[in-house]
Amino acid sequence: MANKIALVGIGKIARDQHVPAIAASTDWDLAATVSREGSVDGVPAYTDFSRMLDENPDIGTVSFCVPPAPRFTYASAAIAAGRNVMLEKPPGATLSECFALKDRAAEAGVSIFATWHSREAAQVDAAKAWLGTRKLRQLHITWKEDVRRWHPGQEWIWQPAGLGVFDPGINALSILTKILPDPIHLTAAVLSVPENVTMPVAAELRFSHPHGALISAEFDFLQEGEQTWTMEAETEEGTLVLSDGGAHLRIDGVDQPGDSSDGGPSDSGPSDGDPGDGNPLQGEYPRLYAQMAALVRNGESDMDLAPMAHVADAFLLGTRVSVEPFIE
Amino acid sequence: MANKIALVGIGKIARDQHVPAIAASTDWDLAATVSREGSVDGVPAYTDFSRMLDENPDIGTVSFCVPPAPRFTYASAAIAAGRNVMLEKPPGATLSECFALKDRAAEAGVSIFATWHSREAAQVDAAKAWLGTRKLRQLHITWKEDVRRWHPGQEWIWQPAGLGVFDPGINALSILTKILPDPIHLTAAVLSVPENVTMPVAAELRFSHPHGALISAEFDFLQEGEQTWTMEAETEEGTLVLSDGGAHLRIDGVDQPGDSSDGGPSDSGPSDGDPGDGNPLQGEYPRLYAQMAALVRNGESDMDLAPMAHVADAFLLGTRVSVEPFIE
Known part of the structure; x- marks a missing residue:
């Protein structure tokens, strides 16, 4: 059965890659979006992240495509609410906040995945x-x-x-x-x-x-x-x-x-x-979402920060x- | 019994802090120095790091006070030769090399200590x-x-x-x-x-x-x-x-x-x-060398990179x- 997922930050990369990848996945069901302006047809749209979390306790995973600067606050809140977290690259604005998210996810017992689509x-x-x-x-x-x-x-x-x-x-x-x-x-x-x-x-x-x-x-x-x-x-x-x-x-x-x-x-x-056009990224995002499903299933995390450290x-x-x- | 230690990079911080701290320690015996120009009275002085390692298999620990840029090469060589490594702050020129040193030390089964004297x-x-x-x-x-x-x-x-x-x-x-x-x-x-x-x-x-x-x-x-x-x-x-x-x-x-x-x-x-003068750092370096002795004794490492990540x-x-x- 598909697990419910929310997508935060409905901009270019979300529309081009995340939404189609989730739609094509049997692992995931896009159950909410959070964005100042964007939305996805037929999916409950929120502008208030806390409200989305509060009203949807059945959404176990949140995927973030907002730019890195505001991401930490949202990701921390998601972890604090016991949700699994998937991060578009780069996983944060600073290395220290990524280390902090990793530690918080481990303490909260949720999965966190710093994705690198390439x-x-x-x-x-x-x-x-x-x-x-x-x-x-x-x-x-x-x-x-x-x-x-x-x-x-x-x-x-x-x-x-x-x-x-x-x-x-x-x-x-x-x-x-x-x-x-x-x-x-x-x-x-x-x-x-x-x-x-x-x-x-x-x-x-x-x-x-x-x-x-x-x-x-x-x-x-x-x-x-x-x-x-x-x-x-x-x-x-x-x-x-x-x-x-x-x-x-x-x-x-x-x-x-x-x-x-x-x-x-x-x-x-x-x-x-x-x-x-021609979708040369074809396969990258579907594979990321399949990996996220596996991480959640196994209670694991993948937070490799080596690219960001370089x-x-x-x-x-x-x-x-x-x-x-x-x-x- | 005191363990033999080598000091690499005999500049200002070595003379002001490391040499007196080692001299005052019952844990350590300064058995060699490596430096382009500096030396310490009565201690065998080398300019060639590899030669120092080769000729002194009984020196189990090497303390580095060279500036961060050249440090990685020496520290890697010391680890590869099975020696414990102590690093003056900052522990390296890049975060990635510090992660690499940490991993190499773990693989080699030696202790590594990124010191923060303050x-x-x-x-x-x-x-x-x-x-x-x-x-x-x-x-x-x-x-x-x-x-x-x-x-x-x-x-x-x-x-x-x-x-x-x-x-x-x-x-x-x-x-x-x-x-x-x-x-x-x-x-x-x-x-x-x-x-x-x-x-x-x-x-x-x-x-x-x-x-x-x-x-x-x-x-x-x-x-x-x-x-x-x-x-x-x-x-x-x-x-x-x-x-x-x-x-x-x-x-x-x-x-x-x-x-x-x-x-x-x-x-x-x-x-x-x-x-x-007045030595307001009094105690900092002796405590670092005591900690290094404890790490070596217990086969442990301390490589906290948080200050450098910030x-x-x-x-x-x-x-x-x-x-x-x-x-x-």
């Missing part, structure tokens, strides 16, 4: 399996997209906690930390910050790897024309190219079969802001370069 | 006990010192991983996270960054507290004249002032007795760069204000 892209598991048995020499991430195309009017992305180019960049880091068998850490970062905003529009990162492999990343939020979400790895036993945000895999120059290899053209893109490290360690103002 | 200041435990039974309304940290006085010529403090004013500020955060019974997280930060360096020279922080108390902090690295390292807390049951970096405690206006209440004048200061959060969330160049 980890569920079609070929990520295959890439992980391939890299797991090979000796890495180098890996380079190129994550370049057009913020005006994928995040139109989303001003929060430039404000504190919005992460700027790390909003898509954290997707790359979530894949990286899943597919590499060894932990890495940042050794240098350069952040390009437009004069008129707080958050970076581009970044270059370099990591230390326990066996000396060269790991680097290049993020750009002003990429017009072709959009690129690619990781290229060179090992002693061959090369791997994971492209389109994890949807496509090429080993030693040969395309690997996979369930989205006949997806849309690569420039229809796996950005969070993807409009769903982002915080980049802000902590990075040198800043001032670049021209960002005007949308 | 937590051992004379009145910190008393402040913690007092706050533990009272309802907090607000707490304000004022941490203002003169970088030119306490960190003369220490250029690393302005470079990536140097933390700038958060080098002393993290001491305040280490005390705060020890004395508060509830976890907090940052909600806003303003960082003042001199035009010619990467790291902030001043910061204002605001935190969220689970019961709604107002928690704030003010750090300044250009404070001439009187130096201030104070926390003022107002509870429903009275007020607390913890001053001189934790050395002095005043409850409801009354000075509390304590083992350093007759220490030097407050402006001789508990900064990391304290020259030892600093990373401040860099992640903070808005930056450009201020006039810092010229030493």
